[in-house]
Amino acid sequence: MVSARGLSLLPVLMLVLTSCSTQYSSGVVQESNAGRYSISQDRGPDQTQTLSADDIVIPTPRFEPISPRGNASPYVVNGRQYYVLASADQYVEEGLASWYGAKFHGHTTSNGEVFDMYQISAAHRSLPLPTWVRVTNLENNKSIIARVNDRGPFHPGRVIDLSYAGAVKLDYVHKGTARVRVEALSFDGGGSSSPAPVGQTAYYVQLGAFSERNSAEALRDRVSGRVQDTVRIDHSDLFRVRIGPVDYDRALQLQQQLTSPELGRPMLVGAN
Structure with a gap:
């Protein structure tokens, strides 16, 4: 699944995020049947199932091989071609983050896993799947580790889509978007991780x-x-x-x- 996510919690957020579901076929992403989703507009969980930031566990990064699914390059969404990076090494980018939730909960991600909006995960257009990243909300300096296992967002100006849990942890779930820094984590021979260069002067x-x-x-x-x-x-x-x-x-x-x-x-x- 490749998704450009939408929200329906607040009217203004419906203008911020849109939803689009797609699937891979022969290296090209094709539009899928939107009817496979039980709801038409994305949203967070019911009020009785909402999470607090304290309930959410940040995952522990680990070295993983590239997934056999979700890394076809190039792929096409809505008539536009996208390329997957050969490596996430030293990747750093700033831009807007959005989030996705209930509409996609329980459905497969681009690398074939099951999306769980209550766990921290992320979607990205070009990073290899999976890639571990540090995401920092530049508006409040809160930071999390997330595992990229999905494709999106395909709305202009967005650099990453976090799961509902990720947006709660970074405290932008009600706002809908936040300006963030995304830094790919690298792993040494022992499997420990570190962010791509931070604080560089050049x-x-x-x-x-x-x-x-x-x-x-x-x-x-x-x-x-x-x-x-x-x-x-x-x-x-x-x-x-x-x-x-x-x-x-x-x-x-x-x-x-x-x-x-x-x-x-x-x-x-x-x-x-």
Whole structure:
């Protein structure tokens, strides 16, 4: 299931989030029958089943292999093509978070698991499934760990969809959305985790990662005339097209400037 979520708790929230259910087929996401859901509009649980933040347990991150389901790339939703990142390494992004709940409760996520709105989980358009992330509400500085096991949100401007429990824990469930920072966790050989670079003074704006150098060079040449900053190709396992290093404010400015249907949303990575 791939979902752009909606809310019906408050009228204003119905304008904030929309719902869309999809499924994978041959690497392409196809629209599914909305009738498989028992309710048409998303919402939180009944009042007798609501959670308090103290009731919610933050999951413990652990190393996991990439799921055999939910990682087809590219995939298409509502006529738009999306690409899954080859790696979540050093992924950092800021933007709006939304949430999803009762409509999808008990249905399968993109990687084939069962969605439980009472547990912390998340949906993301491009991170590999599963990926563990730290999500910080920049409006109140509250932070949680979440496991990304679903696709979405597909509403413009959103960077992550948290489960109902996640939104309760970050204290934006009634507001509907919050500005957040999403940081992928990396794992060392012993399995312990740490966030992608935080507090860095320099960043790269990553435009894409390719297995073939000529594809990376084509993207570098296409973007070079649009910015005054250095556009480079870094090569380790992949040929990564990056702008920088630049400071954080410039990185955010470039990310906003270059976000487009053609390029998608560039990601920020810390400069080592």
